[in-house]
Amino acid sequence: MQTATQAIDNGVNVTALLGAREALAQAPEAARFTWRAHCDWVMGTHSRVAVEAFHGLGETQQHRQRFTFDVDHPAVFAAEDHGPTPVEYVLVGLAGCLTAGIAAVAQHRGIQLRSIRASVEGSMDIQGILGMDPEVRNGFDDIRVVYEIDADASRAEIEALVAQSQKRSAVYDLLTNPTHVMVSVK
Amino acid sequence: MQTATQAIDNGVNVTALLGAREALAQAPEAARFTWRAHCDWVMGTHSRVAVEAFHGLGETQQHRQRFTFDVDHPAVFAAEDHGPTPVEYVLVGLAGCLTAGIAAVAQHRGIQLRSIRASVEGSMDIQGILGMDPEVRNGFDDIRVVYEIDADASRAEIEALVAQSQKRSAVYDLLTNPTHVMVSVK
Numbered sequence: 001m002q003t004a005t006q007a008i009d010n011g012v013n014v015t016a017l018l019g020a021r022e023a024l025a026q027a028p029e030a031a032r033f034t035w036r037a038h039c040d041w042v043m044g045t046h047s048r049v050a051v052e053a054f055h056g057l058g059e060t061q062q063h064r065q066r067f068t069f070d071v072d073h074p075a076v077f078a079a080e081d082h083g084p085t086p087v088e089y090v091l092v093g094l095a096g097c098l099t100a101g102i103a104a105v106a107q108h109r110g111i112q113l114r115s116i117r118a119s120v121e122g123s124m125d126i127q128g129i130l131g132m133d134p135e136v137r138n139g140f141d142d143i144r145v146v147y148e149i150d151a152d153a154s155r156a157e158i159e160a161l162v163a164q165s166q167k168r169s170a171v172y173d174l175l176t177n178p179t180h181v182m183v184s185v186k
Numbered sequence: 187m188q189t190a191t192q193a194i195d196n197g198v199n200v201t202a203l204l205g206a207r208e209a210l211a212q213a214p215e216a217a218r219f220t221w222r223a224h225c226d227w228v229m230g231t232h233s234r235v236a237v238e239a240f241h242g243l244g245e246t247q248q249h250r251q252r253f254t255f256d257v258d259h260p261a262v263f264a265a266e267d268h269g270p271t272p273v274e275y276v277l278v279g280l281a282g283c284l285t286a287g288i289a290a291v292a293q294h295r296g297i298q299l300r301s302i303r304a305s306v307e308g309s310m311d312i313q314g315i316l317g318m319d320p321e322v323r324n325g326f327d328d329i330r331v332v333y334e335i336d337a338d339a340s341r342a343e344i345e346a347l348v349a350q351s352q353k354r355s356a357v358y359d360l361l362t363n364p365t366h367v368m369v370s371v372k
Contacts, residue, residue: 011230044197071282093275096257
């Protein structure tokens with residue numbers, strides 16, 4: 001397996017990540033990150049949200065560029081559909097998180113990936129957000145992610161990659177466990 | 187207040203939403219929505235996620251256009267920063283969800299909005315995702331949203347708008363309450 005390990009390249013710098021882990025073990029304060037987004041209301045249910053910088057390793061870190069996103073409701077909600085709905089952005093984050101994890105774990109395990117596709121879907125009864133039934137929650141009642149992975153590995157190895165990615169995924173954790181959210185007016 | 191109510195315009199069609207609520211009360215099956223995203227791995231921690239269609243009101247609904255998003259890890263994680271991190275996409279969704287709710291509630295209450303800005307931040311100890319400490323969770327340990335709202339309303343009325351938006355927000359619910367997420371390999 002060692003020869004294969006050296007030849008494989010999924011584009012993840014595992015050596016750097018393992019180095020970071022050692023460095024952070026000496027300076028756990030540097031592991032405290034704060035991620036940020038800034039939102040400006042445009043009109044109706046349409047907002048524009050910018051992601052530009054975050055705090056980590058003891059200082060402000062700039063993304064390579066400023067990323068902006070339109071969030072809106074669709075035409076069936078009597079809105080203008082200038083962008084995905086808020087819950088679809090959550091699915092984007094979940095898909096990206098689990099997929100990055102699969103690539104990182106595969107690199108670490110010496111498994112060459114050829115392709116990864118994921119279909120993500122979340123079911124919701126909109127009687128919740130419309131305030132029609134207090135027994136119906138606002139969010140998804142269930143989320144399903146299905147992976148199709150082409151890699152130099154057995155099915156069992158591929159399933160193990162996916163399982164390990166789930167175990168270390170920030171967004172999977174955010175969805176499956178409760179987080180305190182404090183909303184205030186300045 | 188009635189004259190003001192008729193003149194105000196936040197761009198939210200409250201009449202249509204109230205009509206939808208009545209229609210759905212007669213046909214609750216139509217309120218079952220499924221939101222979708224499709225993810226393709228690019229390289230390393232970089233993926234591209236598309237949002238294009240969803241299911242609702244008994245049939246497939248197309249967004250006005252296909253929206254695509256790059257998700258990646260930043261340079262400090264030894265990655266190429268082709269897009270925001272997965273957790274930042276979750277913050278985008280949260281900001282967009284609460285802000286759309288504020289606009290809708292304000293319209294319903296006859297409050298003219300002039301501007302809404304939100305700063306959202308989530309704190310995380312990355313010892314979790316790096317697998318350094320099993321006591322540290324992978325996701326945010328805390329999320330804070332601060333609103334600055336300029337509107338024809340008292341501070342108490344503005345705070346009430348924000349509180350009502352939280353109460354009906356899908357993403358706020360998704361973060362503060364656990365959801366079942368099923369991940370499988372096809």
